[in-house]
Amino acid sequence: MPQGMTDIERKILDYMVTYLRSNTYQPSIREIGERFGIKSTKTVSEHLQALADKGFLERDPSRSRGVKILGVDLQPDAVTVPCFEALPGDRSATAVDHLTVDRRLAGTKGSFFVRARGDELAALGLVEGDWVLLEPAEAHEVPDGGVVAAEIGGAPARWGRVSRNGRGIYVQGLRRGDAPTLVEDLSRIRVLGRVAGFVRRFDGTPAGANLTAH
Template sequence: MNDPLTPLERRVYHYLLDFLAENTYQPSVREIGRRFRIKSTKTVAEVLQSLADKGFIEREGARSRGVRIVGWSSMGQVQPVPLYARVNPVEPYLTEENRERWVAMDRSFVPTDDAFFLRHGGEAMMARGVHDGDWLLVSPSTRAREGDLVAARVGAHVLVRIVARQGAVLSLAATNGEPREIFLGPSDDFSVLGVVSAVFRTWHDEPEVEGADG
C-alpha cells in the first residue's frame, strides 16, 4: 500500500492527472510551480520525488516533463472522461465552460468514447440505486432500450429517469414518490443525452485541502 500523501502532494498529483487527461503530456516543473505558487523549482522537484518515492509516479530526472503516472498507459488502458457540472438548455448541451474536470478511468469501465459524467441531484431514482450526489457515467451513443435509465434534458432541466416508448411518444418515469410519468412528443423541447451505464459513489467526503504556498 502506498504511503499517504500530504495535502500538497495530493493536490499536485491530482493536477498531474487532470493536466495529462486534457493535454496528453505532463506539465513542466515551472508550470507546476506557477500553478501552486511555488517559487523554487527545487521545492517542486522535492514534491515530485516524494510522489515517486511513495509509488504514485516515476521520474526521468533529466527531462523537464519527465514524469510518468503509475497506472497510466499510453496504450489506451486509461481514458479521460469529462465531468460536467451542468448542461446547456440549447445545443451544444455539453460545453467546455461547463466542464468541471477530467476523470481518469480504466477503459474497461468506459462504454463508449463519447461517455461523460454528470453529478446527480435528487432522490427520484433511489429505488434504482441512484442517490443524491452520485456520479453517473452517461453514454450518448448507446441506444436506449425499454426500461433503461437515461439522462434527459427537458427544457432547462436534466432528469434521470426510466425510459419507455409508446409510438412516437417517449415516457420518463421516476421510482420514488413521483407517480406521474412525463410524456414527451416530437413538439416538446427535450433531448435524451444518453444511457446511464454506471453509477459511482463515494462513502466519505474528501477532506478539504488548504491552499499551499511554496
C-alpha cells in the first residue's frame, strides 16, 4: 500500500485535488509554489516526486501540469481502488495500477484488486488477467464458504476457502489436491482480504490503465 505522506505533501495533494475538481485540470508547479510560499520550483518538483514515489501520483516531468492523481475519489459515486500484480506481502507494497469503479462494488475502505495469475483461481471461474476484488475482513468475520487471501503462521499469502468444524477454521486451497489447513489459534492467521468480486473485459483489452476520472 502507499507509504505515508509528510504534512506538506498532504497539503499539496489536498490542494491539487481541490484545484482539479474546480478547474478540471491540475495546477502548475509555479501555482503550487505560490500557494504554499515555496519560491523554488525545484523544491515543489521534489515534493511531487516524493508523492509519485509513494504511489499517490503519476508524473510527466516534461509538462508543467503533467500530473495524474491516483487513489483519490474524484466522483461522488465512484471509488478508486489500488491494483496489485500479486498478493501484497506487506502494507508497504506499491500498487501497479488503479481502477475507478462504482462505490457499490468496492465501497469498503481498504479494498484492493489483485490480478489473477495462471489457474490459481480457476475454481472460482476466474482466468489469468482478471482483477479480483478483496475487501478487508478478520478471520472470524468470514462466513463458511468464503474465499480469502491469507497468511497462515507467517507463510506467504495464499488463496483458500474457509470452513469451520468447532475446533477452529479450515482453509482449503483452491487447486485440486490441496490439503486443508486447520487453524485453531486465530492469531496465526492474517486475512489480507475476502474475495468480493472481480472485473473482466471480454474484448481482450486488459482492464486497468489508471481509469481515475480527470
